[in-house]
Amino acid sequence: MIEVKHLNKTFDGHNALTDISVQFPKDQTTVIVGPSGSGKSTLLRSLNFLERPESGIYQFDSDEIDLSQPISNKTILSIRRRTEMVFQGYNLFPHLSVLQNVMEGPIQVQKVKKAAAQQAAIDLLGKVGLAEKASVYPSQLSGGQAQRVAIARSLAMHPEYIFLDEPTSALDPELELEVLKVLLQIASEKQSMIIVTHNMAFAQQVANKIVFIEDGHVLYDGGSDAFFETDNQRIKDFISAMTFSNI
Template sequence: MLTLKNLTKTFTDEPVLKNISLSFEDGKTTAILGPSGSGKSTLLRLINLLEQPDQGEIQLEDKIIAFPQKLPFKELRQHRANFSMVFQAFNLFPHLTVVENVMEGPTQVKKVPAAVAKQQARQLLQLVGLSEKSDSYPKSLSGGQQQRVAIARALAMEPKFILYDEPTSALDPELAQEVLNVIQNLADQGNSQIIVTHHVDFARKIADRILFIENGTVFYDGDTEHFFISDIPRIQQFIQRVSQ
């Protein structure tokens, strides 16, 4: 269980997130929706402590981190080890093969023996449908294939939660669907996932829960089905606009 309590973040005197209190259950997929600039991506970065909150608490299982404080690097690293983040950009190492990209984290960070990490990496590439590309270099892959490698790389770290920040925004619809299919399969397998996305139809299919964030606050937090049949005018307006 991941719990956030009264998280607040301000940039240049402008509040981006205001007293956010949420819990995320293990084995569930949450989709975060909302207009641009609402604080969705910032929320992911606070969870992973790529940005540190101005105030509030983050609790993962029995470990509580309270802010404001400047965490030492060792504690930051320990916290971040519980999460893997998949960004809009794929951020693969161009000089490494696909399988080397996936095994890089386990060998360098977790000190997994190279032979073991390589075997695990090939299994993960099979999971995302790219076993035949394991010895290729990123430049030879499509955008959708590169993002699927990025997901395999995230899984290789065996995180408690996978965080996705608009994972398909840089892809055309056909390639985006390849990535969405992989995320759907991971959801079906019970992985814990938090996804910032603008794909409302995908969110409807995959998410156990929807968060709708606007103006730095949580406007809706609840069941996916109820979100899409909501009679709240703001939610109806948002769905209609992004569906167009």
């Protein structure tokens, strides 16, 4: 399990995250929601050390990291080898085919033999509905297809956790649905995921747990059903604003 305790992060004197303590259970999907600029992505990126909090404790199973102390590159690399990050912008290698993009990490980082990596990549492309795109290049893909390749590439590394930062925010609704269906399937297979999303309907379907952040503070940390049925007026207002349920 991943857990952060009393995590604090500032940007230019502004408190982006204040005294954040959250657990992210294994074999579950935790969804982080909140208004724009609330600190959602900062929290997610802190879990992969793309952001460096000034204080707090980061615990990954039995490994405990004091964030107020210098953190070695070895420690950061050990966390990144156990996790994968999927961004809004896909970040595929443009000079490699779709198949090669999915194979690259296992071959270069994990030293998997090419034949085994190729077969695993073919299987994963089938899983995300893109087997027929194996030989094409990223420039020939739609945004939804490119994001599904990025997800397959992450799965190829067999991470303990996948972090997804607004994975569909750049897509139109039809392409977004393609990606969300894949993520729902992956969640059903108990892949540990932490997702930042603006899509409340998707969050309600995929999340085992919801973390609601506003102004760098956790206002809710608990089950998905309780979140969407809450009597908390601030959360009700947020859900209404995001789903047009008040129109």
